[in-house]
Amino acid sequence: MKAVVYDKRESPNVLVFREVEKPIPNDNEVLVKIYAVSINAADYRSMKLGIIPKRKIFGADIAGRVEAVGKNINKFTIGDEVFGDISACGFGGFAEYVVVPESALALKPVSVPFETAAAVPMAAVTALQALRNKGNIQPGQKVLICGAGGGVGTFTVQLAKHFGAEVTAVCGEKNVKVIQSLGADYVINYNENDFTKSGKHYDLVLALNGNHSLFTYKRVLAPKGINVMVGGSLSQVIKSLLFGAFMSIGNKKMRFLAAKPNIKDLEFIIKLVEDGKVKPIIDRHYPLHETAEAVRYLSGGHTLGKVIIEVAQGTV
Numbered sequence: 001m002k003a004v005v006y007d008k009r010e011s012p013n014v015l016v017f018r019e020v021e022k023p024i025p026n027d028n029e030v031l032v033k034i035y036a037v038s039i040n041a042a043d044y045r046s047m048k049l050g051i052i053p054k055r056k057i058f059g060a061d062i063a064g065r066v067e068a069v070g071k072n073i074n075k076f077t078i079g080d081e082v083f084g085d086i087s088a089c090g091f092g093g094f095a096e097y098v099v100v101p102e103s104a105l106a107l108k109p110v111s112v113p114f115e116t117a118a119a120v121p122m123a124a125v126t127a128l129q130a131l132r133n134k135g136n137i138q139p140g141q142k143v144l145i146c147g148a149g150g151g152v153g154t155f156t157v158q159l160a161k162h163f164g165a166e167v168t169a170v171c172g173e174k175n176v177k178v179i180q181s182l183g184a185d186y187v188i189n190y191n192e193n194d195f196t197k198s199g200k201h202y203d204l205v206l207a208l209n210g211n212h213s214l215f216t217y218k219r220v221l222a223p224k225g226i227n228v229m230v231g232g233s234l235s236q237v238i239k240s241l242l243f244g245a246f247m248s249i250g251n252k253k254m255r256f257l258a259a260k261p262n263i264k265d266l267e268f269i270i271k272l273v274e275d276g277k278v279k280p281i282i283d284r285h286y287p288l289h290e291t292a293e294a295v296r297y298l299s300g301g302h303t304l305g306k307v308i309i310e311v312a313q314g315t316v
């Protein structure tokens, strides 16, 4: 099969499109023919940190069709359309086929295209777990989303509206119109306005991207407010892990999210997608052989929504 393999001998172009052996499922695995895969920061960040999957193939968010099943598989049959986040079971999505345990997959509604389903898993589940599990979001709350234009941000805006919050989204100028169209009540263009100086306070702050300190986020919290640190630079994330608990003393909470793949969460979100209540935003599509270029584009940090690799072109 064709795959994009991490090979550090080829540095600086470490993602190499080549022929590799097609995997064979064991008794507890499903063989998926991949139709589309989306890229996440987790792909290039793991690469930078030297955390390389065993099969040396990145790509977590897959959508495709079941091609074969091991003898202990009872959740899926051949031909089922499936999708999921396979980062917890070794990645492997930048390829024509992958073998995964059935617990990593959910059935894809037939009405949702493969590329749309591939855009969902990691970004949308992160958004949901940040808002609901860590943020305890409630209807009517004022929610600030910093970094609203990215993969996680575009889902966070829509899910926060779904939960009945008043949403203020911070993004760059080129994303303002799209973020407004997703239902944000207020959109702050960070090139023109500084939300930290508006004097407004929020019940919940989602720190997805942006270069603000923990102190700044704490300052814009209303009494009893919660800040959820989701992303940003590595140093921001480390500071949040080290000092978040300490800074939570008082009535404002500073929390850190480590999102985990979760099938129930995925099924909750794909139902909203199927019903037209949440719309995955797709910035660009690339063919599989241009995955290295697609990863470079995403790692620039200024995409709008998700970047998709069409593995089986013409089928998504």
Ligand SMILES: NC(=O)c1ccc[n+]([C@@H]2O[C@H](COP(=O)([O-])OP(=O)(O)OC[C@H]3O[C@@H](n4cnc5c(N)ncnc54)[C@H](OP(=O)(O)O)[C@@H]3O)[C@@H](O)[C@H]2O)c1
Residues within 6 Å of the ligand: 040, 041, 042, 045, 122, 123, 126, 146, 147, 148, 149, 150, 151, 152, 153, 170, 171, 172, 173, 174, 175, 190, 208, 209, 210, 211, 229, 230, 231, 232, 233, 257, 258, 259, 260, 298, 301, 302, 303, 304, 305
């Ligand atoms: N904690 C977890 O479990 C978890 C899980 C998934 C992801 N993450 C992290 O969450 C972060 C977001 O992920 P993602 O997939 O959404 O990334 P992404 O798609 O690469 O985010 C790109 C977006 O960030 C925006 N952005 C960049 N600088 C900004 C700034 N100063 N202010 C406001 N917006 C800014 C960009 O908008 P402009 O082009 O307008 O600048 C762009 O729309 C990443 O750091 C990722 O590693 C964490």
